[in-house]
Amino acid sequence: MRIGIYGGSFNPIHKGHTQLAASIVEQGLVDELWLMVSPLNPLKQASTSDIAEFEHRLKMAELATQGIEGVKVSDFERHLPLPSYTITTLGELQKAYPEHEFVLVIGADNWERFPRWYHADEIIERYQILIYWRPGCEIDESSLPASVKMVDTPLYDVSSTQIRDSVKNGRMMRRWLDEKVARYIKRHQLYL
Ligand code: ATP
Numbered sequence: 001m002r003i004g005i006y007g008g009s010f011n012p013i014h015k016g017h018t019q020l021a022a023s024i025v026e027q028g029l030v031d032e033l034w035l036m037v038s039p040l041n042p043l044k045q046a047s048t049s050d051i052a053e054f055e056h057r058l059k060m061a062e063l064a065t066q067g068i069e070g071v072k073v074s075d076f077e078r079h080l081p082l083p084s085y086t087i088t089t090l091g092e093l094q095k096a097y098p099e100h101e102f103v104l105v106i107g108a109d110n111w112e113r114f115p116r117w118y119h120a121d122e123i124i125e126r127y128q129i130l131i132y133w134r135p136g137c138e139i140d141e142s143s144l145p146a147s148v149k150m151v152d153t154p155l156y157d158v159s160s161t162q163i164r165d166s167v168k169n170g171r172m173m174r175r176w177l178d179e180k181v182a183r184y185i186k187r188h189q190l191y192l
Helices: 015-026 054-065 086-096 108-112 120-126 160-168 179-187
Strands: 002-008 032-037 071-074 101-107 128-132 148-151
Touching: 002 015, 002 086, 015 032, 015 054, 015 071, 015 128, 032 054, 054 071, 054 179, 086 101, 086 120, 101 108, 108 128
Parallel strands: 002 032, 002 101, 032 071, 101 128, 128 148
Antiparallel strands: none
């Protein structure tokens, strides 16, 4: 199978994440999309202090993706040494599942920062990359390497940062949250 790997902190997962994941599968770009919940994002750890524990983020991702065809949540990075760089994750996935082909799925915002990623050239050489549009990002499609392709998905105007801020301010943005995730955040008193 062709598996898309969609990584992030998912702190917390919101409908921008899940609707995008569903759209990529529905368009037949991959057979399955695995949400790879990151134990620690090497580029984010310095700036985000309100990061919920891995187990909470994983559980919320599972709740939010229940019943979405072809979209799975993976805790694969839990078993890898920290920090878990994408090139390592992809290599270990390929070893663990030699029968699958792994494709990286990232946002245009991440593509703009991609040269800073650990072993970026090697990722491009070895794997296909699907890039979805993010607001305010400009990418010249004619300049992309052969293994990199833009995909057409709707734009969702939401971020986990906005959700966390809304919880902190006592007005949780429920419109962008799965109901079960909203209840989970309340029950566990996350992001206060
Ligand atoms: P934060 O606000 O904490 O930085 P985030 O909402 O950007 O979080 P991440 O966990 O960093 O969420 O997201 C994982 C991946 O999902 C990233 O590659 C990011 O580009 C993408 N993503 C985030 N928000 C959206 C959205 N609204 N629509 C589509 N993709 C998104």
